[in-house]
Amino acid sequence: MRAVRIHRFGGPEVLKIETVDEPIPAGHEVVIRVLAASVNPVDAKIREGKYPVVTEKELPHVLGRDVCGEIADLGDDVAGFLMGDQVFAFLSPKNGGYEEFVIAGSNEIAMKPKSLDPITAAAVPLAGITAWQGLFDHGDLRPGQRVLIHGGAGGVGHLAIQFAKARGAWVATTVSGTDKAFVEDLGADQAIDYKSERFEDQVEPVDLVFDLVGGDTQQRSFDLIKPGGALISTLTEPDAAGAAQRKIRVGRYTAQPSGAQLQEIADLIDEGKVKVVVDKTFDLGQVAEAQKALENTHVRGKLVLRVLG
Structure with missing residues (x-):
């Protein structure tokens, strides 16, 4: 599968699209086939080496903290979700969303809002x-x-x-x-x-x-x-x-993943009480351009990467 990784800290030029092995879930984990991933300021901080959770010993590292996609594999201990479910997730720092398949804890995911397409839903979690x-x-x-x-x-x-x-x-x-x-x-x-x-x-x-x-x-x-x-x-x-x-x-504070809170947010969206604004979308191959846009232009709402169609 394709993944956007960094092998050193620096500017957008350190972002590399590489081929890596697809992940295998442990007991309470799922694998999400990523349809879209959003672009956040923390991604640039990680890329620049300014986010203390990701140090040089964690390199190479896949960027991206939130995604929307379909469950492609399940650990043996996962309950409440099925293969093919459309979900969205705010990921822990160890798993990056700028890739075609990503591991998520079952406690980090929620069912995608029914009223949103995957691109817009990916803008929500983080x-x-x-x-x-x-x-x-x-x-x-x-x-x-x-x-x-x-x-x-x-x-x-x-x-x-x-x-x-x-x-x-x-x-x-x-x-x-x-x-x-x-x-x-x-x-x-x-x-x-x-x-x-x-x-x-x-x-x-x-x-x-x-x-x-x-x-x-x-x-x-x-x-x-x-x-x-x-x-x-x-x-x-x-x-x-x-x-x-x-x-x-x-x-x-630093926000922490919570599938339960994400489900509350999804419910508000589907009730029509919250609308989500996506300013611009980019293909995965335009990831450097997307990060430059986030850092250098006025963004209203969110920027999102299309990963798999």
Whole structure:
């Protein structure tokens, strides 16, 4: 089978399409025939050697953390799934999705949303789980609360807006001016153009800031958070001392695979409460071009690789 591997860290030029053996599942694993895989910022971090879970001793390494496809093989201890089931998955770091067949733990997969094609479904798992865990597991967002999402037009952000609205929260988000109508259509109650408006002058205090931007944006958010509220980031660790002074909770997290949470997300999609936006698709052979696009262009929603037709 074909797989995109790196043998050293570096730029897009280190991505190599190679022929490798198809995987064989252990007891609680499945093999997914990959129809599509999404492209995420973490893929570039791994490629550059900036993701501590993947070190030189793990090379060569297959990139890609989420896929949609069909179950092609099952371990003896797998329950609840059958050969041929269409599933999607947020994979553990040891298994890369930029390949034609990939191993996944049965606890990492869920049935593909019936309302989505495989390309669109592949855009969901990593971004969806990241948004879900940030808002609900770490942010403890509850109905009736107010949340500010920084970076609402991106892969994680556009799903976070919709998850928060589905949970009954009031949602503000920072985006570029060209994306204001886009996020308002997703349900955002207030959209702030970060290039021309200072969000701290526009938004009333919130219970949660979900930070997908980091840097100065993160620090400027502290005074917007109600006492007892929280700032949760996917990027840099927030200032714990500043948080303690303001009586707020802060944290940085890395999303973890969860088939159960992915099934909840799939249900919301099939209920029409969440729509998934794919900005552009690429063939597997265009993987370097896809990663360059992610790093160097404005992406609304997600980028996805077509792997097997």
